[in-house]
Amino acid sequence: MTAAALVERDFAVPDIRCASCIAKLEQGLVRDRRIAAARVNFTEKRVHLSCIPGAEMPDLIGAFTNLGFEAHPIGTGPEEADRAAETSRDLLRAVAVAGFAMMNIMLLSVSVWSGATGATRDLFHWLSALIALPTVAYAGRPFFRSAWRALRHGRTNMDVPISIGVLLVSVMSLYETMTHGAHAYFDGAVMLLFFLLCGRWLDSVMRDRARGGVTALLRNMGTGAMVVEGDGRTRWVDATALEPGMVMLVAAGERLAADGLVIGGATRLDLSLLTGESAPRDVQADDPVHAGTLNLDAPLRVRVTAAGADTAIADIARLMGEAAQGKSRYVRIADRAARLYAPAVHCLALAAFAGWMIAGAGWHHSLLIAAAVLIITCPCALGLAVPAAQIVAAGELMRKGVLIKDGSALERLAEVDLALLDKTGTLTLGRPEALDLDGLDDGKKSLVLALAQASRHPLSEALTRGLQCANILPAAVTGIRETPGFGVEAQWADRVVTLGRPQGGEKGDALATELAVDGKPVASIRFADQLRPDARAVTAALRTEGIDAMILSGDRADAVAPVARELGLTAQTGMSPQDKLAAIERQEAAGHKVLMLGDGLNDGPALAAGHASMAPGSASDVGKNAADCIFLGDRLMPVVETIRMARRTQAIVKQNFLLAIGYNVIAVPLAFLGLVTPLVAAIAMSGSSLIVVGNALRLKRAPG
Amino acid sequence: MNGLAFLIPIALGLGLLGLGAFFWSLRQGQFEDLDGAALRIFVEDEEEPS
Numbered sequence: 001m002t003a004a005a006l007v008e009r010d011f012a013v014p015d016i017r018c019a020s021c022i023a024k025l026e027q028g029l030v031r032d033r034r035i036a037a038a039r040v041n042f043t044e045k046r047v048h049l050s051c052i053p054g055a056e057m058p059d060l061i062g063a064f065t066n067l068g069f070e071a072h073p074i075g076t077g078p079e080e081a082d083r084a085a086e087t088s089r090d091l092l093r094a095v096a097v098a099g100f101a102m103m104n105i106m107l108l109s110v111s112v113w114s115g116a117t118g119a120t121r122d123l124f125h126w127l128s129a130l131i132a133l134p135t136v137a138y139a140g141r142p143f144f145r146s147a148w149r150a151l152r153h154g155r156t157n158m159d160v161p162i163s164i165g166v167l168l169v170s171v172m173s174l175y176e177t178m179t180h181g182a183h184a185y186f187d188g189a190v191m192l193l194f195f196l197l198c199g200r201w202l203d204s205v206m207r208d209r210a211r212g213g214v215t216a217l218l219r220n221m222g223t224g225a226m227v228v229e230g231d232g233r234t235r236w237v238d239a240t241a242l243e244p245g246m247v248m249l250v251a252a253g254e255r256l257a258a259d260g261l262v263i264g265g266a267t268r269l270d271l272s273l274l275t276g277e278s279a280p281r282d283v284q285a286d287d288p289v290h291a292g293t294l295n296l297d298a299p300l301r302v303r304v305t306a307a308g309a310d311t312a313i314a315d316i317a318r319l320m321g322e323a324a325q326g327k328s329r330y331v332r333i334a335d336r337a338a339r340l341y342a343p344a345v346h347c348l349a350l351a352a353f354a355g356w357m358i359a360g361a362g363w364h365h366s367l368l369i370a371a372a373v374l375i376i377t378c379p380c381a382l383g384l385a386v387p388a389a390q391i392v393a394a395g396e397l398m399r400k401g402v403l404i405k406d407g408s409a410l411e412r413l414a415e416v417d418l419a420l421l422d423k424t425g426t427l428t429l430g431r432p433e434a435l436d437l438d439g440l441d442d443g444k445k446s447l448v449l450a451l452a453q454a455s456r457h458p459l460s461e462a463l464t465r466g467l468q469c470a471n472i473l474p475a476a477v478t479g480i481r482e483t484p485g486f487g488v489e490a491q492w493a494d495r496v497v498t499l500g501r502p503q504g505g506e507k508g509d510a511l512a513t514e515l516a517v518d519g520k521p522v523a524s525i526r527f528a529d530q531l532r533p534d535a536r537a538v539t540a541a542l543r544t545e546g547i548d549a550m551i552l553s554g555d556r557a558d559a560v561a562p563v564a565r566e567l568g569l570t571a572q573t574g575m576s577p578q579d580k581l582a583a584i585e586r587q588e589a590a591g592h593k594v595l596m597l598g599d600g601l602n603d604g605p606a607l608a609a610g611h612a613s614m615a616p617g618s619a620s621d622v623g624k625n626a627a628d629c630i631f632l633g634d635r636l637m638p639v640v641e642t643i644r645m646a647r648r649t650q651a652i653v654k655q656n657f658l659l660a661i662g663y664n665v666i667a668v669p670l671a672f673l674g675l676v677t678p679l680v681a682a683i684a685m686s687g688s689s690l691i692v693v694g695n696a697l698r699l700k701r702a703p704g
Numbered sequence: 705m706n707g708l709a710f711l712i713p714i715a716l717g718l719g720l721l722g723l724g725a726f727f728w729s730l731r732q733g734q735f736e737d738l739d740g741a742a743l744r745i746f747v748e749d750e751e752e753p754s
Contacts, residue, residue, distance in 0.1 A: 018743065
C-alpha cells in the first residue's frame, strides 16, 4: 500500500434499512481493492468511502451495485450544509452550558429561598455569580450578536429586550451580591437563556434534518459522463469538468450531463423533466440535446456544446433567482409578533423605572424592578411557542414521508388558498407504467418478467415492477443477451424469446414493447404515464379544505385534456417556465396565496415563486431544491395531509402566543408592583414554558 | 457550614465532569449516527484470516 493520499467521497444509499445492510456494505466494500475504508451513516443513509485516487466514479458505484445497493454520489459542495451543522452544534453547546449552569444555580437558589441568611446567602450568591457570569457571556452570544445586528440597522427585534434584560439583570444581581442584598436574579437570567436557546436549537435541528433528507434524495442527475478520448478509450468525467468539444457516450437509461449535438446513434429521449412533455422525442445525428434529459433506447454519442453554467438549465436558474426574491419578503410569525412586542416591552420597563423613581424609590430599587419587568415580559414561552410546535409537526410529517425544509414553510403552507398543479410527474407518476398486463396469461407474464428483469431499460423496469407486484415468478430462461436499442433475447426450452421494440413499428407516439417467440410476436404491451392512484381523492380533499386547484402544464393540450377531464380541473397547457411564473404572479396579484406543486426543471421558477411549494421525491434536483417541502412515494395525499398539519400547527402557535400573553397579563402587574422575587420569576418562567411545550405536543397524537 | 466547603466543590465538579463528557462526545461525533449506533450491536465482526 502506497502512502498516496486517499480520496474521500460520500454516497447516498437510500436502501440501507437494517443492521445486516451496514455489515454487508462496510465489509463488502473494503474487499474492493480500490476502497480503503467504508463507514455507513445509518441516520442519514450515507456511506463515506476512502478510496485510492485512481478510482473512477462508475467503478465505485459498481462496487455498490455488486452488493445489491443503489448508490448516488453526493456532490462536493456541502460547505453551506457544513456551516449550518456547525451553527447547530454551537447552539447545542450553548444549551448544554446554560443547562449545567441553570441546574447548579437553581440548587444554590433553593437554599437561599428556604431561608439561608447572612454569610451563607452571600456565599451562595457569589457562587451563583461565578457560574452565571461566564455562562451569560458564552451562552448569550447568539442573542447579543443578533440584537447588535438589529440595533446597528436601526431596527429592533425580540433579541434586543432579551439581551438588555439578561445583561441588566446580571449586572444588578452582581451589585446586589456585592452589597449583601436579599435578592439575586442569576437563576432567572440563566434560565431565560436556557429556554430560549432550546427554542433556537430546535429550530436549527429541524432545518438540518430536512436538509439532510433532501441531500440524500438529490440524485445529482448526470453528475458526469463517460467521455471518449482521442485514442478511443473512455474515462469518467465529472459534470463540472466537462468542456465543449468533448464527446460523451450516453448509455440507455442515463441522463445527459451537458448540452450537446448528437454525432452518433439514434434514440428517443424523455424530456419530461425539462419541458413537462410526456411523449418521448426521437433524436438522431445533428439534433441538439439538453442536459437533464433521459436516454431511453440506445447508446448515443454527443459532442458537448455547453456544460455547467452555460446549459439551458442556467436560464431556468436565473429565472429562479428572480422568483425567489418574493418569498424572501415573507416575515415569519415570530418576527411579526416581535415587532409589536419588543417596543411594548421596552416601554413597560421604562415606565416601571420612571414610575418608581417618581414615587421616590431610589434609582437602585427602580432599576431592579425595571429589570424584573424585562425578564418577566420576555418569557421563555414566547421563544418556545413557535419552534416547539413546528418541530413536533415536522417530526410527524417526516414519519408520513414529507420533508419540510424550515418552519416558515409550515407557516406559508397554512395560508394557501389556491393550488397550481403540474401534470407530468406530479399529478401523474412521471414514469411509464405497463397498461395492459392483465391481458397476458401467466405463462407470458413469467416470460416477460424473466426477460425484463435482466435489463435496466426504463420500460423493462416498469414491467418488472408491475409483474413483481402481481406475484409473478420469472420463467427459467438461459443465455440472456441485451441488444441496446432493440431489446432482450434469451433461450427458453429450445426456443428463442425476445422482448423489445415492436417489429411493425409503433402506433402513434405511445411507448410499446413486444414479446416474441421464435421471431413471431405473441403479445404487445403498451405503456403510458399513469395518474397517481389517489389524484381524484386529493382534488376532492383540496376542495373541502377550501383550496381551488388548477393545472399548469408544459405538455400539449391533447395530452393534458384527459387528465383535466378525469379530475374535473381547468388546465392551461403548453406553458413555458416563464408562462408558469407569469400565471403565479397573476394569481398572487389577485390576492391568492398560491401553492405550487411541480417536479420538473421547468417548474423550478414556479416552485420558487409560489407562496409555498411542494415537489414529489421523484422530482428533478432543481425542483427538489426549489420546493419548500418534498413528499415521498406514489401517493399524492401527503399534500393534503401536510396542508392540514400546517394549519393545525398554526392554530397551536397562535394558542401558544395567547398563553404567553395571558401569562404576561398576570405577571406584568406583579412585576410592576415589585412583587416578583427570584422565586416567583423562576416558577412563572418554567411553568409557562412547560405549558407551551405541552400544548405543542398535542400535535403528535392528533387525527389525520 | 464546614460540610459545604467539601460538598459544593464536589457537586460543581461532578456537574462540570458531565458537561465535559458531553462536549467530548459531541466533538468525537458520537451523535452523528444515533440510529446506526443502535443497530451496530447486531453487526458480527468478520472472521477473516487476512
